[in-house]
Amino acid sequence: MASSSSYNCPCAACKFLRRKCMPGCIFAPYFPPEEPQKFANVHKIFGASNVSKLLHELLPHQREDAVNSLAYEAEARVKDPVYGCVGAISFLQRQVERLQKELDAANADLIRYACNDIPSGIACTAGSKFGSSHGSSAEAG
């Protein structure tokens, strides 16, 4: 956490809001003066009073992560005003679906290799029957 003493330097939030940075400033630990853009983005998207309310509703040990996630979302929204970070979610969901399908197909191939008497090097295609067609000499005929 950045320790911003109001006697030395106001935090980025109070600098932005042009007010005195008091000792108990809720923003000071999380918006150091050397990162002005962080608060600027958060203020633009969420607003100072919404962020303040949210932080007050959290336990102190949760606040840093909350501020950082808000800063991330705010930056994403500034860069993409239409979708914000939801665009990333949509993209990742599609990637997960795509890879899951590939994995399912690979597992299906593994099963086919185990169940079918397919010589190596021959690609398995969908639709081949499962089930062993050959019995060992130990099995009853």
Add this chain to the structure above:
Amino acid sequence: MASSSNSPCAACKFLRRKCQPECVFAPYFPPDQPQKFANVHKVFGASNVTKLLNELHPHQREDAVNSLAYEADMRLRDPVYGCVGVISLLQHQLRQLQMDLSCAKSELSKYQNLGITGHGLIAAAAAAATATTHHHQQNLGINLIGSGGSNHRDHHYHHQFFPSNQQQMIRTFDAANNYDASSLLAMNVSASIGQISQLQQPRAAGGDDRRTAIDPS
């Protein structure tokens, strides 16, 4: 779309004001969805949303409102991480899937290269099963890699938010396909948020000794 001549939109109802014909909220906050505006108002504030919508073309506003509503909903469900928790979860799933796929392809290539058929495959697979650990062991003696769904995955998250029905929490959001993938990679969630970066640690439970994750491309 809500007609202000008949019924105020959800926003104006919430704000207790007259819904004017040119109300910027009316097309996107119908009166039958009061919670949508309530959430957006709580997280973003009405004036911030107004400013944002006014900066967009009219054809972009519906998607913008829906994404804001989604973000607001996620933030209210998880006040600490909001949507970022969802992104983190998806990144973790993606890394896991890539590892699983890599393992599956490696197994496949063994069978393709060894030239073993039928029962020999089963025996080889059984031998391979003792060397590596996977999620599931089928009675065929083949270890299928991963599973068909995330329910079988072993999630270790440091934030307590995610319930067992995680997939239900992550509502699919159908954003347009013009999302810039490179900007996602530039905004590395794990790098910017300290505790979430611990999700990149290899899973310790289950004795999983898989290879390190491959970054999504």
